Amino acid sequence: MRRAWMVPVLLMISGSGAAVGLTAQGRLGTAVALLLLFVLLAVVHSPLVFPRSIGAVEARRRSTADGRPIVYWRPGCAYCLRLRFRLGRGARRLHWVDIWRDPEGAAVVRAANDGNETVPTLMVAGRPHVNPDPDWVREQVLSRG
Known part of the structure; x- marks a missing residue:
């Protein structure tokens, strides 16, 4: 069970980290867009789409x-x-x-x-x-x- 969710969780953590970094730089719009992209990638690579x-x-x-x-x-x-x-x-x-x-x-x-x-x-x-x-x-x- 854990193996199936490893990639989506890593994508969410990476996207969140990148979004936090961009937000700290004052680039809120880019941070939101990047976070949405990582969330989409996480969903696509999860067992949820099957x-x-x-x-x-x-x-x-x-x-x-x-x-x-x-x-x-x-x-x-x-x-x-x-x-x-x-x-x-x-x-x-x-x-x-x-x-x-x-x-x-x-x-x-x-x-x-x-x-x-x-x-x-x-x-x-x-x-x-x-x-x-x-x-x-x-x-x-x-x-x-």
Whole structure:
């Protein structure tokens, strides 16, 4: 849990420190703009922008029942973030597993990637797809209802 929030917390601390320094110099407008930028970066790199994660076992059970793909991801991953934003509202139709919170999910990813925790790893019908093109993922979501 702590690992997922490390980057956002560091961004908030850095942004706050920079804003305080700029405020001390009398540059209030710049301080506010910089603080807002760091807050935005912290939110984007937090787990908050992703649909609620579930465990790998539950994701497999649900995927078997409804045929929807499983996305193995981790906070702070730029490729995961790109996939999430490119999918838009369709991201809710996938089953998301945070490999930093679920050791079994991390094991699935390592098994699919020669021991590496390369994310996003998408499981479609039991087959792994590493860092897939978001447009292809969108097609998979639409074709599986």
